[in-house]
Each structure stands twice: as C-alpha cells, then as structure tokens.
Amino acid sequence: MANTEIIPDTNPTQNPKLGYESVKKKRKRNRGKKEDEKLCSGEMNEKGESGGEEKEFVGTKEVEHDNEVEQGDEVEEDKKIKKKKVKSGSGIMSSVTFESMSLSEPTMKAIKDMGFHYTTEIQARSLPLLIKGIDVLGAARTGSGKTLAFLVPAVELLYQLHFAPRNGTGVIIICPTRELAIQTHAVAKELLKYHSQTHGLVIGGSARKTEAERLAKGVNLLVATPGRLLDHLQNTKGFIYNRLKCLTIDEADRILEANFEEEMKQIIKILPKERQAALFSATQTEKVADLACLSLKDPVYVGVDDERNWVTNEGLEQGYCVVPCAKRFIVLYSFLKRHQSQKVMVFFSSYIHVDCFDIHGQQKQQKRTNTFFDFCKAEKGMLLCTNVAARGLDIPSVDWIIQYDPPDDRKEYVHRVGRTARGEGSKGKALLFLTPEELQFLSHLKAAKVPVKEYEFPEKKLANVQSHLEKLVSKNYYLNKSAKEAYRSYVLAYNSHSSKDIFNVHRLDLQGVAASFCFDNPPKVCINIDSGASKFRNTKRKDGRSRNGFSSSNPHGNRSSGH
Numbered sequence: 218m219a220n221t222e223i224i225p226d227t228n229p230t231q232n233p234k235l236g237y238e239s240v241k242k243k244r245k246r247n248r249g250k251k252e253d254e255k256l257c258s259g260e261m262n263e264k265g266e267s268g269g270e271e272k273e274f275v276g277t278k279e280v281e282h283d284n285e286v287e288q289g290d291e292v293e294e295d296k297k298i299k300k301k302k303v304k305s306g307s308g309i310m311s312s313v314t315f316e317s318m319s320l321s322e323p324t325m326k327a328i329k330d331m332g333f334h335y336t337t338e339i340q341a342r343s344l345p346l347l348i349k350g351i352d353v354l355g356a357a358r359t360g361s362g363k364t365l366a367f368l369v370p371a372v373e374l375l376y377q378l379h380f381a382p383r384n385g386t387g388v389i390i391i392c393p394t395r396e397l398a399i400q401t402h403a404v405a406k407e408l409l410k411y412h413s414q415t416h417g418l419v420i421g422g423s424a425r426k427t428e429a430e431r432l433a434k435g436v437n438l439l440v441a442t443p444g445r446l447l448d449h450l451q452n453t454k455g456f457i458y459n460r461l462k463c464l465t466i467d468e469a470d471r472i473l474e475a476n477f478e479e480e481m482k483q484i485i486k487i488l489p490k491e492r493q494a495a496l497f498s499a500t501q502t503e504k505v506a507d508l509a510c511l512s513l514k515d516p517v518y519v520g521v522d523d524e525r526n527w528v529t530n531e532g533l534e535q536g537y538c539v540v541p542c543a544k545r546f547i548v549l550y551s552f553l554k555r556h557q558s559q560k561v562m563v564f565f566s567s568y569i570h571v572d573c574f575d576i577h578g579q580q581k582q583q584k585r586t587n588t589f590f591d592f593c594k595a596e597k598g599m600l601l602c603t604n605v606a607a608r609g610l611d612i613p614s615v616d617w618i619i620q621y622d623p624p625d626d627r628k629e630y631v632h633r634v635g636r637t638a639r640g641e642g643s644k645g646k647a648l649l650f651l652t653p654e655e656l657q658f659l660s661h662l663k664a665a666k667v668p669v670k671e672y673e674f675p676e677k678k679l680a681n682v683q684s685h686l687e688k689l690v691s692k693n694y695y696l697n698k699s700a701k702e703a704y705r706s707y708v709l710a711y712n713s714h715s716s717k718d719i720f721n722v723h724r725l726d727l728q729g730v731a732a733s734f735c736f737d738n739p740p741k742v743c744i745n746i747d748s749g750a751s752k753f754r755n756t757k758r759k760d761g762r763s764r765n766g767f768s769s770s771n772p773h774g775n776r777s778s779g780h
C-alpha cells in the first residue's frame with residue numbers, strides 16, 4: 218500500500234533527534250502534534266506499512282490562561298480551563314480580523330487576552346449577521362469556533378443595550394450537556410471580563426436554590442441546560458426574563474436527541490417571542506430544521522463546510538481496526554499501555570467502574586465536573602467516557618480518540634472524533650474498533666464523507682495477560698461482580714443500538730464478548746433482550762433459538778459452565 222498520512226514517510230535515520238524518547242521530552246501540546254508511536258506495541262500500522270516516525274509540527278505553543286472575573290457566581294473549575302493561541306491560516310480560519318468587526322472596546326480587549334486575532338470562518342460569516350440582529354442557523358464542523366460565533370454578538374448586544382442586573386436576563390444560551398454549559402459559561406465569563414454585565418449558569422445536578430438566588434439578583438447572560446432552565450422559568454419567582462433579546466441553542470441536534478424536545482417547546486413557548494435567535498450545530502437533521510422553524514424568524518443559513526469533501530478536520534487522522542470480540546480488551550489494553558505518555562479519550566457504550574478519569578451520566582455532577590476539569594488540565598492520561606462527553610467539549614491537547622464501542626451512527630462518530638484536532642493547525646488521531654461483523658459501518662462513514670483507513674494490530678505484540686486477568690476476575694469477588702455488570706451493560710447497550718442491521722445483538726459472539734470482560738465463559742447474568750433486532754438475524758438455529766442462545770428460557774445466552 219502507498220505511503221499514508223497516518224504513518225508519515227519520514228526516514229528515521231534522517232533525523233535521529235526525532236526518536237520517540239527525545240520527542241516525548243520536547244513535545245508541545247495540542248497545536249500540531251508530532252506523529253507519535255504506532256498504535257500498539259509500536260507496531261500497529263496502517264495495513265501493509267511497517268514502521269513509522271514522528272514528524273515536526275507546525276503551530277504555536279499553548280498558553281495557560283487563568284480567568285479572573287470579579288462578577289457573578291463562579292464555578293471554581295471554570296478557572297482551570299486552558300486557552301490556546303492559534304495561528305491564522307487555511308482550514309477553519311478566515312482572513313477577517315476581529316479588529317475589523319467594529320466590536321466594543323471591552324470585547325476587543327477580552328478577545329486580545331484570549332490571544333485571538335483572526336476570526337474563524339464560521340465567526341467571520343455569522344458575527345456580522347448576528348450583530349445586525351438577524352437570526353442565524355449555523356453549521357460548521359466540530360472545533361471550528363462556534364462558541365465565540367454566538368457569544369461575541371451576545372455580549373455586544375447586552376453592552377449596546379446597557380443591560381444591568383435589574384434588567385434581568387437579556388441572553389439565554391442553551392447547551393445539551395452540563396459540561397458543555399460549564400465550558401460555554403467559562404468562555405462567556407472571559408468575554409465579559411471588561412464589561413459590567415453579569416453572567417450565570419443553571420444546570421441539572423447543581424444547587425437549585427443557589428441558582429435561584431443568583432437569578433433573582435439579575436443574570437444578564439445565562440447559560441443553561443434545558444431541563445433546569447425550564448424548571449427556573451416555571452418556578453423561580455425572581456427570574457426576570459421578559460426582556461430577553463436573544464436565545465441561542467448550541468448543539469441543537471443533540472438537544473433534540475437527548476429527548477429535550479418537549480422541554481424546548483415549552484421553553485420557547487414561555488420566552489418572549491420578540492427576540493433574536495441563533496441555532497448552532499456541527500450536524501444538521503430534520504428535527505433541527507423543525508426546531509429552527511419554531512424558534513427562528515427568517516433565519517440566514519450559514520453552512521461553512523457544505524462544500525468540503527470531508528466532514529472532519531484536516532488535522533485529524535482516522536483509522537479503524539478489525540478486532541474479533543475476544544481480543545478487544547487485550548488490544549485496548551496493549552494500546553493504552555503503549556500510549557501512557559499521551560492524552561487519550563476512550564468511548565464506551567455504557568458506563569464502567571474503573572479507577573481513572575471517567576465521566577458518564579450515572580455520576581454525581583460534582584464528580585463529573587471535577588473529572589472533566591482534571592482531564593482538561595492533565596498533560597497525559599486517559600478519560601474513559603460515554604457519549605456524555607461526545608459533544609462540544611473543548612478539551613485541550615487530546616492526542617487520541619478511541620471508539621472502543623462503536624457509535625450509534627455516523628453523526629455520533631463525527632462528534633466523538635471532534636474532541637481532538639480542534640482549532641486551526643491542530644492535530645489528533647482517532648481509532649475505531651470494529652468486529653468483523655460490524656464492518657458494514659464503514660459504508661455509513663464513507664457516505665458521510667469520513668475518511669478512515671484500516672490499521673492492523675500485530676497479534677504477537679499484544680500483551681499476554683488474558684489468562685492472568687481471567688484468573689483475577691474469577692477469584693476476586695468485587696472484580697467479578699463489576700465485570701459481570703459491565704458484561705451485562707455492554708450486551709444491553711448493544712441491543713439498544715439503532716443500526717440493528719449492523720450492530721445486531723443476536724449476532725454477537727457471546728463467548729468472545731465474555732473473553733473481552735475477562736471471563737472464560739459467558740457469565741450468568743440476567744439479560745432481557747427485546748425482539749426488536751430479531752428481524753435482522755441472519756442465522757437462526759433450527760431449534761428456534763438465536764446463535765448466541767438468547768431466549769425467554771435462557772436469558773443469559775450461551776454458556777457452557779456458569780460462573
């Protein structure tokens with residue numbers, strides 16, 4: 218196979234200084250990373266290639282930037298968000314400067330502090346429209362600067378109208394997840410640094426009473442998740458929202474996917490009708506169009522990437538590897554072991570109990586928030602997460618996105634990989650695990666213009682720990698219990714997959730799945746599998762049972778000896 222983008226064609230002997238160890242020491246974060254180790258044991262490569270080498274990167278050094286805001290309630294962790302300087306150039310950047318946009322002095326000062334000079338494409342195109350008061354439906358790829366595209370006009374609006382706390386809320390920004398809301402609020406706070414306007418955050422899982430008190434004092438710019446916002450709109454007496462001037466909905470499609478449709482309808486019904494609106498998302502769906510109809514008036518559509526060949530970022534190198542069920546865990550383990558010096562996010566379909574950075578919907582909000590900020594600050598480490606972390610989060614310097622469990626659809630794929638290679642000139646890598654039975658998913662990615670290459674994992678380089686782990690899991694009661702629960706969650710999550718023609722639970726190799734949870738046989742757990750996927754079964758046994766043996770009389774599926 219020809220030379221690839223993923224393993225660069227650099228002769229290791231040409232520059233001995235670029236050896237892995239030396240590069241590791243010199244490594245700068247985020248903006249253009251060096252090509253690093255091979256995927257696994259230094260040997261996992263694009264199929265047919267052998268060896269690889271790190272290459273020098275272009276970009277600027279990340280600058281740590283602490284926010285200092287004197288107004289409003291602060292989420293302590295907001296301070297920890299890092300900011301980066303990004304050079305202008307091709308890709309997501311435009312040649313339009315912020316300076317040329319006639320922004321107010323305090324806003325310009327804050328933007329300068331952030332280190333930004335040129336606008337990104339989505340900012341250059343939507344800022345003037347929003348500043349003129351026009352409704353905007355914005356679509357641009359992940360990591361392309363949508364947050365400032367709607368926050369700068371929002372701050373300008375509040376400034377021009379001389380909003381004061383007694384005027385209540387002039388701008389509401391709705392985000393689908395708490396982490397994204399926290400992050401958006403942090404950026405808003407930075408932008409408002411030299412303004413007198415106030416800001417606030419209301420999110421599920423936080424102290425409702427404190428939020429209500431803060432709202433009663435007057436929050437000019439409010440960032441919220443839908444459920445908690447509706448709660449305050451309905452129940453918080455001192456919340457003044459009748460002077461709302463602009464409603465922004467970020468990651469609109471995710472808001473709808475997360476079953477917030479009803480909340481959104483009610484929120485839009487309660488809020489004043491005479492106001493501007495903006496709706497942003499990296500991916501557009503029919504439902505987004507419906508929401509746009511409901512909330513926007515004669516919107517201008519700003520689609521930055523509509524003409525692009527690929528939907529994902531240039532700096533992102535994407536691959537998949539075909540791993541049989543039984544080997545999945547060992548391949549992941551070997552990979553992570555090899556990449557301990559890097560920052561890796563691993564996506565799972567269901568939550569897992571492990572002693573490391575992990576975020577998922579079952580956690581208390583404070584733990585989720587702390588983990589998120591700890592991982593943001595970390596130079597290296599792995600974050601094990603579910604889709605809670607897939608959208609919008611701007612975590613600096615992520616080297617690898619590993620999709621250990623496949624995404625539900627191509628949109629989810631795009632959002633997950635969008636957690637790396639963010640901003641101009643940034644690099645990152647993504648690896649998707651697929652079993653041989655799931656390969657059809659590649660055609661979905663191709664249809665979505667996602668360029669992926671195949672990687673192979675060298676069997677002989679895999680860590681030889683399977684039997685050791687199986688012993689541990691069989692002997693340690695708590696480990697055994699967690700592994701059983703994880704196995705069960707995995708099968709149930711697989712069953713709830715929407716692309717059942719590809720991810721069909723009835724085709725799962727349960728023996729292999731069991732091995733990936735370090736059991737020598739499928740454990741005895743109660744799994745009620747609905748029959749929704751049954752019409753996609755391609756193999757049915759003569760006795761009427763599916764290949765893996767799920768049936769009402771055998772809810773555990775096939776097993777030879779129970780654990």
Ligand SMILES: Nc1ncnc2c1ncn2[C@@H]1O[C@H](COP(=O)(O)OP(=O)(O)OP(=O)(O)O)[C@@H](O)[C@H]1O
Pocket residue numbers: 300301302303304333334335336337340357358359360361362363364365498499608609610611635639640641
């Ligand atoms: N004008 C700019 N110049 C340089 N960097 C920028 C600029 N605007 C934003 N950035 C940086 O680009 C990164 C991505 O921005 P942002 O989080 O707004 O992306 P996004 O489009 O909202 O992504 P997603 O769809 O994943 O939510 C951030 O680190 C941000 O600080």
